[in-house]
Amino acid sequence: SDRPLIAPSILSADFSCLGEEVNSVEKAGAHLLHLDIMDGLFVPNLTFGPLVISALRPHTSLPFDVHLMIIHPERYIKDFAEAGADLICIHAEATPHLHRAITQIKEQEKLAGVSLNPHTPLEVLDYVLDLLDFVLIMTVNPGFGGQKFIPQCLPKIERLKNILIKRGLPTLIEVDGGINSKTALSVLQAGADILVAGSAIFGQEDYQKAISALKSPT
Ligand code: DX5
């Protein structure tokens, strides 16, 4: 089947050979490449910007799933779109003008997503949900790879799934943080369509085995 879609997060990859790492997960069966952008303000960590994304772009045909953990993301949407992003996700907590920022992503003709931190209620999406291609439910506090899955987020995924069904929306549910072969099953049963995984893929010897385990967890 075509579900779940697997999006390896390069946050846990070997940054001294990112091009090869990206090739390896593509060959190993990944569907998307998840790119974590951190500004040291919205989250207590720094990563990379559009330069790295445009450098990776010719190395893979995987769609680029860009997760912006930056305040006032509207400042950089155009830059990330031009660097090669296919999906762009902003945090609801990072801008008072969520609707405007979503509109800007759509103006760039990219798939638009909004991410919610573990404590952020689904209700912030009530009046923008029909504009979104996907919602990213964080199951850790963003900022670092390798953290423990927060189980309190499971009912949130279930509730979102029910809301989407009730409203007849095709919006995909992406889940990010602490996803591994043990937590994947519950997240998929709750309604997730896209699984992000950093350490559970790049922390393993065999990427193909790691990705297969996430595609059909037991
Ligand atoms: C965390 C990032 C995640 C991170 C996930 O802030 O948004 O994408 O890479 O890492 P794991 O899968 O190791 O929890």
Ligand code: ZN
């Ligand atoms: Zn992420």
